[in-house]
Amino acid sequence: MVEAVETMDGWYSLHDFRTVDWTSWKLATEEERKEAIESLQQLLAAWEKVEEENNGSHVLYNIVGQKADLMFMFLRPTTNELSEIETELNKSKMGEFLIPAHSYVSVVELSKYRPYKVEKPEELPEIAKRLKPILPKWEHVCFYPMDRRRQGEENWYTLEKDVRGQLLYEHSKTGRKYAGKVSQIITGSIGLDDWEWGVTLFAHDPLQFKKIVYEMRFDEVSSKYGEFGEFFVGNHLPNDAIAAYLNI
Numbered sequence: 001m002v003e004a005v006e007t008m009d010g011w012y013s014l015h016d017f018r019t020v021d022w023t024s025w026k027l028a029t030e031e032e033r034k035e036a037i038e039s040l041q042q043l044l045a046a047w048e049k050v051e052e053e054n055n056g057s058h059v060l061y062n063i064v065g066q067k068a069d070l071m072f073m074f075l076r077p078t079t080n081e082l083s084e085i086e087t088e089l090n091k092s093k094m095g096e097f098l099i100p101a102h103s104y105v106s107v108v109e110l111s112k113y114r115p116y117k118v119e120k121p122e123e124l125p126e127i128a129k130r131l132k133p134i135l136p137k138w139e140h141v142c143f144y145p146m147d148r149r150r151q152g153e154e155n156w157y158t159l160e161k162d163v164r165g166q167l168l169y170e171h172s173k174t175g176r177k178y179a180g181k182v183s184q185i186i187t188g189s190i191g192l193d194d195w196e197w198g199v200t201l202f203a204h205d206p207l208q209f210k211k212i213v214y215e216m217r218f219d220e221v222s223s224k225y226g227e228f229g230e231f232f233v234g235n236h237l238p239n240d241a242i243a244a245y246l247n248i
């Protein structure tokens with residue numbers, strides 16, 4: 001019988017995409033705009049405290065193209081905390097100028113395809129750190145959801161576990177060539193959102209997204225068994241650049 005692989009699951013993840021309501025923003029008074037920027041800075045300061053205490057992590061990117069203007073990615077131990085963050089942002093003064101564009105709910109995931117010598121590998125410090133990661137603040141981000149195909153002969157879910165493990169091992173060899181250039185967080189979303197996995201990549205040079213995704217298209221695990229959703233690409237928006245970004 002084909003066996004599911006056991007997964008190790010870490011922090012829950014929310015990718016929260018917003019579009020700035022530029023018309024309302026331009027019509028607002030300078031006072032209102034100042035208040036809105038301050039409200040966002042206050043939220044960011046509170047989220048930073050959470051990150052410093054290792055209770056979660058977040059990043060903010062400016063999306064290129066018209067799919068959205070901003071992408072927040074939040075990691076928290078519970079979905080309740082993610083929902084609270086979302087509501088907090090909506091209730092803030094800045095929230096009055098942010099239109100929800102898209103969102104994605106998932107959980108940081110590592111699988112146990114390779115055998116571990118210990119019974120609870122999730123408790124090993126190096127694994128725990130990957131399940132509850134502090135998100136890199138690299139210059140660029142790329143997010144997209146994906147599925148494993150289940151169509152005719154190309155059905156990931158009818159492959160034996162060791163075959164899937166071998167294909168993912170081949171995949172990891174391609175991935176490792178990009179060490180230092182691309183950092184990945186894989187989040188599982190079966191039962192949580194519309195696709196099966198979320199892929200969040202960080203890079204110093206956005207061209208590396210094209211290079212890795214293209215090269216991986218030739219790995220069997222992607223060429224035969226990968227289905228992909230919408231891509232979002234963004235540039236890092238550090239706190240001290242927010243006011244300039246919103247300045248009109």
Ligand code: VOV
Pocket residue numbers: 109110111112113146148168171172174175176178182183184186197199201212213216217222226
């Ligand atoms: C940036 C480099 C990189 C590296 C080193 C890497 C390594 C690894 C390893 C070792 C493993 C398996 C064990 C685990 O950790 O779960 C995975 C797993 C996974 N990957 Fe990966 N991946 C990378 C990068 C990387 C990319 C760019 C993509 C998108 C694929 C593409 O075609 O667009 C991806 C996808 C995935 C997925 C969806 C899974 C889960 C699949 C499942 O069926 O369970 N991944 N990945």
